[in-house]
Amino acid sequence: MDAVTDASEPFQELVDHARHTRVVVVGGGIAGLVAAWECAKVGMAVTLVEASDRLGGVIGTTTVAGMQLETGATCWSTRGGVVRRLVEEVLPGAVIVRPRDDREWIAGLPRDAAGPLPVEQVIGIPANPWDEDVRRIIGWDGTWRAYLDRVRPPLTIGAERSLGRLVRRRMGAKVLDRLVAPLTIDRFGVLPDDVDVEIAAPGLNTALTRTGSLGGAVADVRVGATGPAIEGLEGGMPQLVAGITDRLGERDAAVITGARVTSLARRDGAWTVQLDAPDGGDTLRADAVIVATDESAARALLAPAVPSVGLAGTAPGGIAREVVTVVVDAPELDAPPRGAHVHAMPGGPRRATGLVHESARWEWVAREAGAGRHVLRVAFGGPADPPAIAAVSDADAVGIALDEASALLGVPLDATRLVGAQRTRFTLVPPASALGMRDRAAQVRAAAGEAPGLAVIGAWLAGSGLAQVVTDAHDEADSLRRRVLWGGSQPQ
Template identity: 40%
Template sequence: MSDKPAADLADRARTTRVVVIGGGIAGLVAAWECARIGMPVTLIEQQPRLGGRIETDELDGVTVDLAPEAFSLSAPALVGLLDELGLRAEVEPAREGSVAVALATPGGPRVVTLPPNRAGIPANVWAEPVRALVGGRGVWRAYLDRLRPPLTIGRERSLGALVRSRMGARLRDRLVAPLTLGTWGVDPDQIDVDLAVPGLSAALTRAGSLAGAVGQLLPDDAATRGPRRARLRGGLTQLVTALTERLLLLDADLRVNHRARGLTRTPDGWLVHLDPADPRDEAELSSAQESAEPLPADIVVLAAGAATSAALLREHGIVLEAAPLPVRDVVTLVMDAGTAASDGPATIYPVPGAMAAASVIDVGSAWAGVRAHAGPGRRVLRLTFDAAPADDATDLIARAAADAAQLWPGIGGVRAAAQRRATLAPPASVLGHAQRTAATRAAIGRRHGLIAVGEDLAGGGVSAIVADTLAEVERVRHDVLWTRS
């Protein structure tokens, strides 16, 4: 253990220059963690605003998040950050809401609420919803699982392959696949069962069947019953605003409409080369020209996503192999409630082909605050669609309204709408994700003072991004502070 005095470390912090490339939640958290101990920080973001995919807007007077809205209440890193930023009072736990699957029928989609399950695997294959989704033959095929020998721990890693082999393809396709495809755009064959459902393999060995294993895991959930997700009243943008305000109080240099076009290694650290800002008027011209000067840095944080990081690192001989990621259009609607039933599942995942949408969220059913704000005369819905180049906002909004009318007959017209296109980051439970992340960071780590963070490495979700960013920044911050001469 070193005996360097705290004053020496404080001096080192004040002379350790940090440049963060990317102003999404990962970049903002990284900048905050460095600035709060006295490091001079410059953050650059090529878009005209900070926050990345986090965006809150008012639609017909209702405040809604347009893409990410929820986070895990069991994530200590994010909860701790909210405490530091004074946002704990704004946390709203999710309402107890059911999850359903929409099945294609000649008369339109049929919505079936799932019975108690883990990742779509039911604890009771004889439950009526299971029969409604897979039919009598499908139920008997799933029941045969009880007659098969138990799976040894570690023998089958793929969630989809495990369910298919033990309960049949029909149950996999109609209960499990809609959830993984609707949430992440990932086939269940690509999901690591031990990461998606911790403890399932061990429970399967004990119980001898998948349904029995799920039954063993469900009592643990019941014993700790309570909301596992939450949002911020007024939207997740409050997190972005709070981080931005604190960074400005610490004299951080925050630059939007700037793009990093290259990195150069120097004897003392790094130079970050920028494209000049796009000046909006003559008064901004000198500032734009000045901002194009290279930024010296002792620590460079790559937080702008896989494509940008790969482009910046390629000239240094680091080749990042990024897996293709699904792209979704997210449509948020405020509609007249009309005569449609007001109760129902909070989330609906259509079986592929049953509807145009890949997922449907009744936002008011999920969040009491949104329902209260919208009142009884309006419904707030969020639908996602697999993106296509020819899609435009008008067509997508019309498609979303048509799907809503199929699910809630009697619902009224669209009062307000918003559409955003988003690339879905892979969940941490995707097979091979941990190995790819480790390989990426091993390659980057050979360049002193350089780190990469973001949802493509953390595994998606605000909670995971915050936890991963804090860990990575602490590692490189400690390394630089304690080794700089």
């Protein structure tokens, strides 16, 4: 009995310590919600503060043609499995779905041709340049140039950081311009030259050293690759926001919306968090603070309390992007002519960067839309230029989106087919694979680490993409709670 009592006392002390440890999370986007949950679920006293009147950040909904459709993040990458584990934890009854159609096409090729992306590829880099799908896109001269990768002297050290330079050197300009660039620009808003190979395609450089050719490396890393690389929730991603919010309520976490944090200060071993709310200001005291806002808000908030954060490396500017969601009556799209995702070749005749055929991708969206009706998301805005529709009216933007959808899908779509539309403007944060992104995040966090009980998270440090943001928020919150509760090392 004494042994049991002795063993339980340290555990009870830890439980009591957690219960009396106050954490304030600034920002109620998905990063802030995940961090708040990671702290609340171990018993810490959490207060989450969001300046707007809604939670979820880039995850939201809009009503188009009577349908509740997702805005912003609509799915997640399966790499690492972190988002799936989060969903299973906070939404045990949710239905996780994979795309019913995950084919990708490239459109806007010479003479406005289009072709399916080859199956055996990594970020557009083909394993076999003689594949018919590859030759259709890059032509005979491009195929012969890409084949030189196999007959040139092998690379003994695969250590090229830039994806663009690697592809250009080994396979030539047509593979780069017609296969790789459409994917990096449409998906991430980044030119191939600015993509870090090892982060975008883990293991590719190692395989390049082992096989001696880029095509061989692609084939090597694809061994065992099966199934779609993304997942989603039947009914939409806003369920995840609601699920985390509900779990926070069950753990007695306080969630405050419509209140802006105006200042942070470290005094007498604790943080003072000043709020500005419609019903008057308030001051919170906290043992730890997690800042989960965008970059400009985070730096402005932290600069007085932790001046070195303002000197840490800044992330590259975000990409201005617009998405026009159109719902159309088009039975010709019932059998998706060009899969679920069509990327436009940069520099070609297309003004859009690409299109997602949502009702082809997700069975639940097709059911909601009904037979013959389709949901299309047309994206505009590349890494250098403002979106092609930036200066036009909403009505003209919808007309341009229909023209682009017609060309990208190869099916005539005009205003007579339109059932409803929604225009969304946002800034696309560079991906984690953007060159220098990881180093800049490390600089910011090293500076923030000078202040006890402080963590900084968000897409501007993690990179764009739900999986990256969730993984980063989970890891940083875990690191903070370890430091606060037991000084950085978990008790045995």
